[in-house]
Amino acid sequence: MTGNPSSELVIVSLYPRDMNIYGDRGNVLSLVRRARAHGFAPRIVEVNPGDPMPDRVDIVIGGGGQDSGQGRVADDLQHRADELRDLATSGVPMLMICGLFQLFGHRFVTQTGSELKGIGVLDVETRGGDERMIGNIVLHSDEFGEIIGYENHSGNTKLGPGSQPLGRVLQGSGNNPDDGTEGARTGNVIGSYLHGALLPKNPAISDFLIGTAAERRYGSFAPSAAMPESVERARASAKRRPR
Numbered sequence: 001m002t003g004n005p006s007s008e009l010v011i012v013s014l015y016p017r018d019m020n021i022y023g024d025r026g027n028v029l030s031l032v033r034r035a036r037a038h039g040f041a042p043r044i045v046e047v048n049p050g051d052p053m054p055d056r057v058d059i060v061i062g063g064g065g066q067d068s069g070q071g072r073v074a075d076d077l078q079h080r081a082d083e084l085r086d087l088a089t090s091g092v093p094m095l096m097i098c099g100l101f102q103l104f105g106h107r108f109v110t111q112t113g114s115e116l117k118g119i120g121v122l123d124v125e126t127r128g129g130d131e132r133m134i135g136n137i138v139l140h141s142d143e144f145g146e147i148i149g150y151e152n153h154s155g156n157t158k159l160g161p162g163s164q165p166l167g168r169v170l171q172g173s174g175n176n177p178d179d180g181t182e183g184a185r186t187g188n189v190i191g192s193y194l195h196g197a198l199l200p201k202n203p204a205i206s207d208f209l210i211g212t213a214a215e216r217r218y219g220s221f222a223p224s225a226a227m228p229e230s231v232e233r234a235r236a237s238a239k240r241r242p243r
Protein backbone atom coordinates (compact mmCIF):
# COMPACT_ATOMS: atom_id res chain seq x y z
CA MET A 1 0.00 0.00 0.00
CA THR A 2 1.45 3.35 -0.97
CA GLY A 3 0.23 6.90 -0.60
CA ASN A 4 2.35 8.17 -3.52
CA PRO A 5 1.04 6.35 -6.60
CA SER A 6 3.26 6.86 -9.65
CA SER A 7 3.94 10.51 -8.93
CA GLU A 8 6.91 11.65 -10.98
CA LEU A 9 10.02 13.08 -9.29
CA VAL A 10 12.67 14.72 -11.49
CA ILE A 11 16.17 14.11 -10.13
CA VAL A 12 18.94 16.23 -11.65
CA SER A 13 22.31 14.49 -11.55
CA LEU A 14 24.73 17.42 -11.73
CA TYR A 15 27.99 16.90 -13.67
CA PRO A 16 28.03 13.07 -13.54
CA ARG A 17 30.83 12.99 -16.15
CA ASP A 18 33.37 15.05 -14.19
CA MET A 19 32.15 14.78 -10.61
CA ASN A 20 31.74 11.14 -9.71
CA ILE A 21 34.36 9.43 -7.58
CA TYR A 22 34.37 6.77 -4.85
CA GLY A 23 30.99 5.49 -6.00
CA ASP A 24 29.07 8.79 -5.84
CA ARG A 25 26.88 7.65 -8.77
CA GLY A 26 25.55 5.12 -6.27
CA ASN A 27 23.69 8.03 -4.64
CA VAL A 28 21.59 8.53 -7.77
CA LEU A 29 20.91 4.79 -8.17
CA SER A 30 20.04 4.43 -4.52
CA LEU A 31 17.71 7.44 -4.56
CA VAL A 32 15.89 6.10 -7.62
CA ARG A 33 15.39 2.73 -5.98
CA ARG A 34 14.16 4.25 -2.72
CA ALA A 35 11.83 6.70 -4.52
CA ARG A 36 10.28 3.73 -6.39
CA ALA A 37 9.87 1.86 -3.10
CA HIS A 38 7.91 4.87 -1.79
CA GLY A 39 5.66 4.65 -4.87
CA PHE A 40 7.15 7.47 -6.99
CA ALA A 41 8.21 7.41 -10.62
CA PRO A 42 11.70 8.97 -10.55
CA ARG A 43 13.21 10.41 -13.73
CA ILE A 44 16.96 11.13 -13.85
CA VAL A 45 18.19 14.06 -15.94
CA GLU A 46 21.97 14.22 -16.30
CA VAL A 47 23.28 17.77 -16.57
CA ASN A 48 26.88 18.07 -17.78
CA PRO A 49 28.61 21.35 -18.75
CA GLY A 50 26.60 23.07 -21.50
CA ASP A 51 23.45 20.97 -21.01
CA PRO A 52 20.13 22.67 -20.30
CA MET A 53 18.43 22.27 -16.93
CA PRO A 54 15.05 20.59 -17.18
CA ASP A 55 12.00 22.88 -16.75
CA ARG A 56 11.05 21.00 -13.65
CA VAL A 57 13.53 20.06 -10.90
CA ASP A 58 12.55 18.16 -7.75
CA ILE A 59 15.94 17.02 -6.36
CA VAL A 60 19.55 17.89 -7.30
CA ILE A 61 22.43 15.49 -6.59
CA GLY A 62 26.13 16.15 -7.17
CA GLY A 63 29.29 14.18 -6.47
CA GLY A 64 32.96 14.64 -5.77
CA GLY A 65 35.95 15.05 -8.05
CA GLN A 66 39.61 15.85 -8.05
CA ASP A 67 40.70 19.49 -8.24
CA SER A 68 41.04 19.04 -12.05
CA GLY A 69 37.41 17.86 -12.35
CA GLN A 70 36.29 20.81 -10.24
CA GLY A 71 38.22 23.10 -12.60
CA ARG A 72 36.35 21.63 -15.59
CA VAL A 73 32.91 22.39 -14.17
CA ALA A 74 33.61 25.66 -12.30
CA ASP A 75 32.80 28.06 -15.19
CA ASP A 76 29.64 26.22 -16.15
CA LEU A 77 28.55 26.29 -12.50
CA GLN A 78 28.92 30.08 -12.44
CA HIS A 79 26.59 30.31 -15.46
CA ARG A 80 23.97 28.35 -13.54
CA ALA A 81 24.58 30.05 -10.20
CA ASP A 82 21.41 32.19 -10.19
CA GLU A 83 19.21 29.29 -11.26
CA LEU A 84 20.65 26.96 -8.61
CA ARG A 85 20.43 29.65 -5.93
CA ASP A 86 16.76 30.26 -6.86
CA LEU A 87 16.02 26.52 -6.69
CA ALA A 88 17.73 26.32 -3.28
CA THR A 89 15.84 29.37 -1.99
CA SER A 90 12.56 27.88 -3.17
CA GLY A 91 13.28 24.77 -1.07
CA VAL A 92 14.41 22.20 -3.65
CA PRO A 93 16.33 19.53 -1.69
CA MET A 94 19.92 19.03 -2.81
CA LEU A 95 22.83 16.80 -1.82
CA MET A 96 26.35 17.84 -2.82
CA ILE A 97 29.31 15.61 -2.04
CA CYS A 98 32.95 16.63 -1.58
CA GLY A 99 34.10 18.48 -4.74
CA LEU A 100 30.64 19.96 -5.39
CA PHE A 101 30.11 20.57 -1.66
CA GLN A 102 33.19 22.80 -1.86
CA LEU A 103 31.91 24.59 -5.00
CA PHE A 104 28.45 25.14 -3.47
CA GLY A 105 30.31 27.22 -0.87
CA HIS A 106 31.86 30.64 -1.50
CA ARG A 107 35.23 29.47 -2.79
CA PHE A 108 37.78 26.69 -2.92
CA VAL A 109 41.42 27.82 -2.80
CA THR A 110 43.61 24.93 -3.93
CA GLN A 111 46.89 23.91 -2.32
CA THR A 112 48.75 25.71 -5.11
CA GLY A 113 46.85 28.94 -4.37
CA SER A 114 44.47 29.07 -7.32
CA GLU A 115 40.95 30.04 -6.49
CA LEU A 116 37.83 28.34 -7.80
CA LYS A 117 34.82 30.54 -7.24
CA GLY A 118 31.79 28.82 -5.72
CA ILE A 119 28.11 29.76 -5.88
CA GLY A 120 27.58 30.51 -2.18
CA VAL A 121 24.48 28.36 -1.67
CA LEU A 122 26.21 27.06 1.46
CA ASP A 123 28.00 29.44 3.85
CA VAL A 124 31.33 27.60 3.73
CA GLU A 125 34.81 28.26 2.46
CA THR A 126 37.51 25.66 1.65
CA ARG A 127 41.29 25.77 1.48
CA GLY A 128 43.46 22.93 0.23
CA GLY A 129 45.66 21.62 3.06
CA ASP A 130 48.85 19.53 3.26
CA GLU A 131 47.23 16.57 4.92
CA ARG A 132 44.74 14.20 3.28
CA MET A 133 41.83 13.12 5.44
CA ILE A 134 41.11 9.56 4.37
CA GLY A 135 39.06 6.74 5.80
CA ASN A 136 35.74 5.59 7.16
CA ILE A 137 33.87 8.22 9.07
CA VAL A 138 30.92 8.23 11.47
CA LEU A 139 28.85 11.28 12.44
CA HIS A 140 26.03 12.02 14.78
CA SER A 141 23.17 14.12 13.50
CA ASP A 142 20.12 14.98 15.62
CA GLU A 143 17.94 14.74 12.52
CA PHE A 144 19.38 11.67 10.75
CA GLY A 145 20.93 9.70 13.63
CA GLU A 146 24.27 8.05 12.94
CA ILE A 147 25.60 8.86 9.45
CA ILE A 148 28.25 6.52 8.03
CA GLY A 149 30.54 7.07 5.02
CA TYR A 150 34.05 7.36 3.65
CA GLU A 151 36.07 10.56 3.28
CA ASN A 152 39.07 11.39 1.08
CA HIS A 153 39.95 15.06 0.73
CA SER A 154 42.65 17.57 1.51
CA GLY A 155 40.31 20.55 1.48
CA ASN A 156 39.74 22.14 4.91
CA THR A 157 36.24 23.57 5.10
CA LYS A 158 35.11 26.21 7.60
CA LEU A 159 31.47 27.07 8.22
CA GLY A 160 30.03 30.57 8.44
CA PRO A 161 26.90 31.45 10.45
CA GLY A 162 24.59 30.81 7.48
CA SER A 163 25.16 27.04 7.54
CA GLN A 164 24.85 24.43 10.26
CA PRO A 165 27.02 21.32 10.23
CA LEU A 166 25.39 18.15 8.88
CA GLY A 167 26.74 16.32 11.93
CA ARG A 168 29.36 16.05 14.66
CA VAL A 169 32.26 13.70 13.95
CA LEU A 170 32.41 10.56 16.13
CA GLN A 171 35.15 8.87 14.10
CA GLY A 172 37.24 10.52 11.36
CA SER A 173 38.09 14.12 10.42
CA GLY A 174 35.14 15.79 8.70
CA ASN A 175 35.30 19.38 7.46
CA ASN A 176 38.76 19.98 8.90
CA PRO A 177 41.05 18.45 11.53
CA ASP A 178 40.08 21.02 14.18
CA ASP A 179 36.44 21.69 14.94
CA GLY A 180 34.65 18.31 14.87
CA THR A 181 32.04 19.37 12.34
CA GLU A 182 31.14 17.54 9.14
CA GLY A 183 29.23 18.85 6.16
CA ALA A 184 26.89 21.79 5.99
CA ARG A 185 23.21 22.48 5.78
CA THR A 186 21.34 25.57 4.69
CA GLY A 187 17.60 25.13 4.26
CA ASN A 188 17.11 21.92 2.30
CA VAL A 189 20.62 21.89 0.82
CA ILE A 190 23.09 19.41 2.29
CA GLY A 191 26.82 19.37 1.58
CA SER A 192 29.06 16.60 2.87
CA TYR A 193 32.46 14.98 2.38
CA LEU A 194 30.96 11.51 2.75
CA HIS A 195 31.37 9.15 -0.20
CA GLY A 196 30.83 5.47 0.01
CA ALA A 197 28.32 6.06 -1.61
CA LEU A 198 26.49 7.90 1.15
CA LEU A 199 22.83 7.19 0.40
CA PRO A 200 22.80 3.36 0.21
CA LYS A 201 24.09 3.28 3.79
CA ASN A 202 22.02 6.23 5.01
CA PRO A 203 18.40 5.86 3.82
CA ALA A 204 17.27 8.50 6.33
CA ILE A 205 18.94 11.10 4.10
CA SER A 206 17.29 9.64 0.97
CA ASP A 207 13.95 9.84 2.74
CA PHE A 208 14.61 13.47 3.64
CA LEU A 209 15.35 14.30 -0.04
CA ILE A 210 12.34 12.35 -1.36
CA GLY A 211 9.96 13.50 1.39
CA THR A 212 10.89 17.17 1.00
CA ALA A 213 10.56 16.96 -2.79
CA ALA A 214 7.19 15.19 -2.51
CA GLU A 215 5.82 17.73 -0.05
CA ARG A 216 6.87 20.61 -2.30
CA ARG A 217 5.46 19.01 -5.45
CA TYR A 218 2.42 17.09 -4.22
CA GLY A 219 1.66 18.63 -0.82
CA SER A 220 2.31 15.51 1.24
CA PHE A 221 4.57 12.49 1.68
CA ALA A 222 3.42 9.08 2.84
CA PRO A 223 6.57 7.02 3.57
CA SER A 224 5.97 3.45 2.54
CA ALA A 225 9.40 1.90 1.83
CA ALA A 226 10.65 -0.84 4.14
CA MET A 227 14.24 -0.67 5.38
CA PRO A 228 16.25 -3.22 3.35
CA GLU A 229 18.02 -5.73 5.57
CA SER A 230 21.26 -5.12 3.68
CA VAL A 231 21.41 -1.54 5.02
CA GLU A 232 22.18 -2.54 8.61
CA ARG A 233 24.81 -5.03 7.41
CA ALA A 234 26.50 -2.41 5.22
CA ARG A 235 26.47 0.14 8.05
CA ALA A 236 27.90 -2.31 10.57
CA SER A 237 30.61 -3.44 8.19
CA ALA A 238 31.67 0.15 7.27
CA LYS A 239 31.82 1.09 10.96
CA ARG A 240 34.03 -1.89 11.79
CA ARG A 241 36.60 -1.11 9.10
CA PRO A 242 39.59 0.77 10.44
CA ARG A 243 40.54 4.16 9.04
Ligand code: GLN
Binds near residue numbers: 064097098100154
Ligand atom coordinates in the same frame (compact mmCIF):
# COMPACT_ATOMS: atom_id res chain seq x y z
N1 GLN B 1 39.69 18.20 -4.51
C1 GLN B 1 38.99 18.17 -3.32
C2 GLN B 1 39.83 17.84 -2.08
O1 GLN B 1 40.70 17.00 -2.09
C3 GLN B 1 37.80 17.26 -3.45
C4 GLN B 1 38.08 15.79 -3.36
C5 GLN B 1 36.89 14.92 -3.52
O2 GLN B 1 35.88 15.29 -4.14
N2 GLN B 1 37.01 13.69 -3.03
O3 GLN B 1 39.61 18.45 -1.09
